[in-house]
Protein backbone atom coordinates (compact mmCIF):
# COMPACT_ATOMS: atom_id res chain seq x y z
CA UNK A 629 0.00 0.00 0.00
CA UNK A 630 2.83 2.39 0.88
CA UNK A 631 4.79 1.69 -2.29
CA UNK A 632 1.61 2.32 -4.30
CA UNK A 633 1.29 5.74 -2.60
CA UNK A 634 4.86 6.64 -3.49
CA UNK A 635 4.48 5.59 -7.11
CA UNK A 636 1.23 7.49 -7.64
CA UNK A 637 2.31 10.82 -6.14
CA UNK A 638 4.35 13.01 -8.48
CA UNK A 639 7.60 14.81 -7.64
CA UNK A 640 7.43 17.51 -4.99
CA UNK A 641 6.20 18.05 -1.44
CA UNK A 642 3.65 15.27 -1.54
CA UNK A 643 6.37 12.63 -1.80
CA UNK A 644 8.36 14.11 1.07
CA UNK A 645 5.29 14.26 3.31
CA UNK A 646 4.10 10.74 2.56
CA UNK A 647 7.64 9.50 2.99
CA UNK A 648 7.84 11.16 6.41
CA UNK A 649 4.52 9.62 7.51
CA UNK A 650 5.74 6.27 6.26
CA UNK A 651 8.92 6.66 8.31
CA UNK A 652 6.97 7.59 11.45
CA UNK A 653 4.60 4.66 11.03
CA UNK A 654 7.54 2.34 10.55
CA UNK A 655 9.11 3.51 13.82
CA UNK A 656 6.01 3.01 15.96
CA UNK A 657 5.31 -0.28 14.25
CA UNK A 658 8.80 -1.50 14.98
CA UNK A 659 8.41 -0.95 18.71
CA UNK A 660 5.20 -2.96 18.84
CA UNK A 661 6.71 -5.66 16.66
CA UNK A 662 9.78 -5.85 18.87
CA UNK A 663 7.62 -6.09 22.01
CA UNK A 664 5.71 -8.94 20.38
CA UNK A 665 8.96 -10.59 19.32
CA UNK A 666 10.36 -10.39 22.86
CA UNK A 667 7.16 -11.87 24.30
CA UNK A 668 7.21 -14.73 21.81
CA UNK A 669 10.90 -15.29 22.47
CA UNK A 670 10.33 -15.75 26.20
CA UNK A 671 7.44 -18.11 25.58
CA UNK A 672 9.80 -20.50 23.81
CA UNK A 673 12.79 -19.80 26.01
CA UNK A 674 13.69 -23.44 26.47
CA UNK A 675 15.29 -23.66 23.03
CA UNK A 676 17.14 -20.36 23.25
CA UNK A 677 20.87 -19.92 23.78
CA UNK A 678 22.51 -17.36 26.06
CA UNK A 679 23.68 -15.49 22.95
CA UNK A 680 20.08 -15.10 21.77
CA UNK A 681 18.99 -13.88 25.22
CA UNK A 682 21.77 -11.29 25.12
CA UNK A 683 20.67 -10.11 21.67
CA UNK A 684 17.00 -9.82 22.59
CA UNK A 685 17.88 -7.92 25.77
CA UNK A 686 20.00 -5.48 23.77
CA UNK A 687 17.19 -5.04 21.24
CA UNK A 688 14.70 -4.26 24.01
CA UNK A 689 17.09 -1.86 25.68
CA UNK A 690 17.65 0.06 22.42
CA UNK A 691 13.91 0.80 22.28
CA UNK A 692 13.52 1.30 26.06
CA UNK A 693 11.32 -1.76 26.42
CA UNK A 694 11.39 -3.01 29.99
CA UNK A 695 11.62 -6.73 30.46
CA UNK A 696 10.11 -6.58 33.97
CA UNK A 697 9.23 -10.05 35.23
CA UNK A 698 10.69 -11.60 32.09
CA UNK A 699 14.25 -10.96 33.27
CA UNK A 700 13.73 -13.59 35.96
CA UNK A 701 13.62 -16.18 33.21
CA UNK A 702 17.36 -16.08 32.58
CA UNK A 703 20.58 -15.95 34.59
CA UNK A 704 21.74 -12.37 35.10
CA UNK A 705 25.38 -13.30 34.74
CA UNK A 706 25.68 -15.73 31.84
CA UNK A 707 22.23 -14.97 30.33
CA UNK A 708 21.41 -18.66 29.98
CA UNK A 709 17.68 -19.43 30.05
CA UNK A 710 16.60 -20.68 33.47
CA UNK A 711 14.73 -23.98 33.37
CA UNK A 712 14.22 -25.31 36.92
CA UNK A 713 15.81 -28.74 37.32
CA UNK A 714 17.65 -28.50 34.01
CA UNK A 715 19.82 -25.38 33.91
CA UNK A 716 19.08 -24.03 37.39
CA UNK A 717 18.04 -25.06 40.88
CA UNK A 718 15.31 -23.23 42.75
CA UNK A 719 15.23 -22.94 46.54
CA UNK A 720 12.84 -20.94 48.65
CA UNK A 721 14.48 -19.24 51.62
CA UNK A 722 12.09 -17.13 53.65
CA UNK A 723 10.92 -14.33 51.43
CA UNK A 724 13.60 -14.97 48.85
CA UNK A 725 13.61 -17.28 45.89
CA UNK A 726 17.17 -18.41 45.25
CA UNK A 727 17.79 -19.52 41.71
CA UNK A 728 21.21 -21.09 41.27
CA UNK A 729 22.51 -21.28 37.74
CA UNK A 730 24.15 -24.64 37.03
CA UNK A 731 26.32 -23.19 34.28
CA UNK A 732 28.07 -20.32 36.07
CA UNK A 733 27.14 -21.19 39.69
CA UNK A 734 25.67 -17.75 40.28
CA UNK A 735 22.72 -17.44 42.64
CA UNK A 736 20.04 -15.07 41.49
CA UNK A 737 17.84 -13.88 44.34
CA UNK A 738 14.30 -12.73 43.69
CA UNK A 739 11.83 -11.41 46.23
CA UNK A 740 8.61 -13.37 46.49
CA UNK A 741 5.60 -11.09 46.39
Ligand SMILES: [Zn+2]
Pocket residue numbers: 703704705706707708729730731732733734
Ligand atom coordinates in the same frame (compact mmCIF):
# COMPACT_ATOMS: atom_id res chain seq x y z
ZN1 LIG B 1 24.48 -18.32 34.86
